[in-house]
Amino acid sequence: MEDIKQVGIIGCGARGLHHIGFNMVDSSTETGLVIVGVSNRSKASSDYAATELEERYAENGSKVEVTRFESYRDMISDPSIDLIIITSHTDAHAEHAIAALESGKKVYLDKPLSVTLEDGIIIAEAEKRTGNRLLMGFTRRYEESWLKMKELLDGGAVGSLQMILLRSIIPYSRYLQGWHRKREWSGGPLNDKCSHHFDVFRWMASSDCGAMSAFGGRSGVFKPDPTAPARCSECERECSYRRSEALEELKETVSSTFKNTNLNDQRAIQDACVFSPDSDVEDFGSVNMQLSGGVVGNLFFTIFGPLAPDGETLELVGDSGRLVLSRSDGMIRSYTNHGRETDAFFAGGENFDSSHYGSDKNLVTHMREFCDGAEPVCDAQDGLRSLEMVLGARASFDERGSKQEL
Numbered sequence: 001m002e003d004i005k006q007v008g009i010i011g012c013g014a015r016g017l018h019h020i021g022f023n024m025v026d027s028s029t030e031t032g033l034v035i036v037g038v039s040n041r042s043k044a045s046s047d048y049a050a051t052e053l054e055e056r057y058a059e060n061g062s063k064v065e066v067t068r069f070e071s072y073r074d075m076i077s078d079p080s081i082d083l084i085i086i087t088s089h090t091d092a093h094a095e096h097a098i099a100a101l102e103s104g105k106k107v108y109l110d111k112p113l114s115v116t117l118e119d120g121i122i123i124a125e126a127e128k129r130t131g132n133r134l135l136m137g138f139t140r141r142y143e144e145s146w147l148k149m150k151e152l153l154d155g156g157a158v159g160s161l162q163m164i165l166l167r168s169i170i171p172y173s174r175y176l177q178g179w180h181r182k183r184e185w186s187g188g189p190l191n192d193k194c195s196h197h198f199d200v201f202r203w204m205a206s207s208d209c210g211a212m213s214a215f216g217g218r219s220g221v222f223k224p225d226p227t228a229p230a231r232c233s234e235c236e237r238e239c240s241y242r243r244s245e246a247l248e249e250l251k252e253t254v255s256s257t258f259k260n261t262n263l264n265d266q267r268a269i270q271d272a273c274v275f276s277p278d279s280d281v282e283d284f285g286s287v288n289m290q291l292s293g294g295v296v297g298n299l300f301f302t303i304f305g306p307l308a309p310d311g312e313t314l315e316l317v318g319d320s321g322r323l324v325l326s327r328s329d330g331m332i333r334s335y336t337n338h339g340r341e342t343d344a345f346f347a348g349g350e351n352f353d354s355s356h357y358g359s360d361k362n363l364v365t366h367m368r369e370f371c372d373g374a375e376p377v378c379d380a381q382d383g384l385r386s387l388e389m390v391l392g393a394r395a396s397f398d399e400r401g402s403k404q405e406l
Contacts, residue, residue, distance in 0.1 A: 002032030005371045008075040010096050011088030012040040012049035015110055020085060021049070023360045024367075025056045031368040037081060039069040041088070042268065072096060076103045083371055086110060089179060089267065090186045094119035097380075098126045101134060106371050110137040112195035112390070113383030115187040120387045127380040135367065135376040136383045138199045142366060143359035144349030145330045146200070149314060149323055153204060157336050158318025164204055164297040165315040166197050169305030171248055173241040173274050176222060176303075177232070179267040181279040188281025189303050191390045197299050198389035199382060204316060207292040209389050213403050214396035216285020221304045224277040232271035243271035247307040252356060287393045299393075327357065 007024065009016045016038075024033050035053055040046040050066040057064040069075040076084060076099050084100040086093065087110045094114055100107040101123075113136070114120040127134055140146040153161060172189065180186040187195075202208060229235040232243045240246065272278065284302035291297060305311060312327040321336040330348025335341075351358030370376055392404040 002030070002368065004032050004034055005082040005368065006036045006080050007033050007083045007085060008037040008039070008069070008078070008081045009035060009049070009085045009087065010039050010072045010075065010100075011086060011092075011110075012038050012045045013087065016085060016087030017049045017052060019355045019360045020087065020110075020364065021053055022056055023355065023364050025053060025060060027361065027364055028057075028060070028062065031364060033083070033364065033368055033371070034064060035066060036064065037067040037069050037075045037078065039072040039075045041092075042265065043068070043070070073099060076100055076105065082106060083108065083367065090191065091115045091119075091184060094122050097123045097134065101126045101130045101132045104130070104132060107132065107134040108137060108367060108370075109134050109380070109383070111139075111199075111383065111386075112187060112191045113380060113387050115184065115191065117387065117391055120384045124380045124384045133376050133379045135370050136378040136380060137363065138196055138378055138382070138386075139356045139359040139363065140196055140200055141203065141359075141377050142362040143327075143357050144352070144362070145325055145327065145332060145347040145357070146314070148332060148347040149316065149325050150204060152323055152332070152334065153316055153318075157321050157334060158316055158323055159320030161205060161295055161316060161318050163315075163317040164201055164291075164295060165313075165317075166200060166297070166299050166301075167313045168193065168197060168299070168301040168311070169308070170301075170303060170311045171246065171305055171307045172303035173222075173246055174243070174248065174270075175281065176274040176276075176279050176283070177243055177272045178270045181272055181276075181281060183280050185267065186281075187390065189301075190282045190285065190394060191387070193303070194287075194299065194301060194393070195383075195386045195390055197301065198386045199378070200314065201289060201291065201297045201299070201389075202382070202385055203378075204314075205291045205293065205295045205297070207295065208385055209289050209291050209297075209392075209406050211290045211403055211405050212287055212389065212392045212396060213401050214285055214287040214393045215401050216287070216393075217282050217397045219284045219302070219304065222274050222279075222283055224279075225273075225275040226277055228273045228275045230273055230276060230278075231269065232273065235273065241274045282394070282397065285393065285397060287396075289389070330357065
């Protein structure tokens, strides 16, 4: 086993507990990363998460006691903790990240960087001021098939890159049912999901976005209905989006058995009606981008897409070839040498069947490398650039496709 590095988690939802937490527990013998503390806005959630983690350690043959910190500041100031993982609600990221960065500890911040540009700038400035680069959680940078696409691209498979197309047609109506349904809390799907996508454009093109134009917003699919019951649990209508029955991408979704008993906690609701006028977030859009160096890109996304084997795809088109990735099956199809050579192969890696197609396991491995002094794969500056693209797309939505200079 590696020498032990102790970890504290701020924010005990599905991302912090199941996707990162459980993968960290399962790989603790190899990485030496051990979760010893949790903190959450809800004490009940902290208790639940700590118990789940302790039981998971026990199943793996280890006895670990996880402290339930009443305050995240107490956890950050605990000298025994080496790495702080921040998976809290997005509108709390600035508060949590700045305190963690100033502590000098290693810091992981899950995407997106923040809801507002002001908070994003504050986090990026804190990173620069402290000299403590945080690790940003854009999962596709750790996903084997996407890494292979980048490797092939940099190796000249398509020649000179000219165009990027990313399609994300996914069944994510849950974005309208939990805490993501409020723009002020999460930034909505455009921020929470598309921040990944905008980072991919920058990563693949090795350049920033200079301008964008977009159409989208809230479609008529989830047209607000003031007569609909507020929650699925209170509704007897037939509905394809009922929280307990909707089809979802299993590698990105966790069905938690934990139910918050605080009925006044609006953020804890997980079955809000998708037709509720209470939600103000976008559900679809088409975003055109001009990246420096002449590369153009298009993001074509929606959260009301049907569950399908090609829900998310990435295409890279150059002057002599084309690469096409289908995320859900890990397959890459290549058309090189002006189409004279073709190939199709699986690039998902050995952990493909685990959460986020293996990227969470790879992320945990990189966290250990990060703790040992390796440079972060991406940092707050990358998060800020992605956030600027999110806000640029939204501004263009609101102004009916107006060009936004970034």
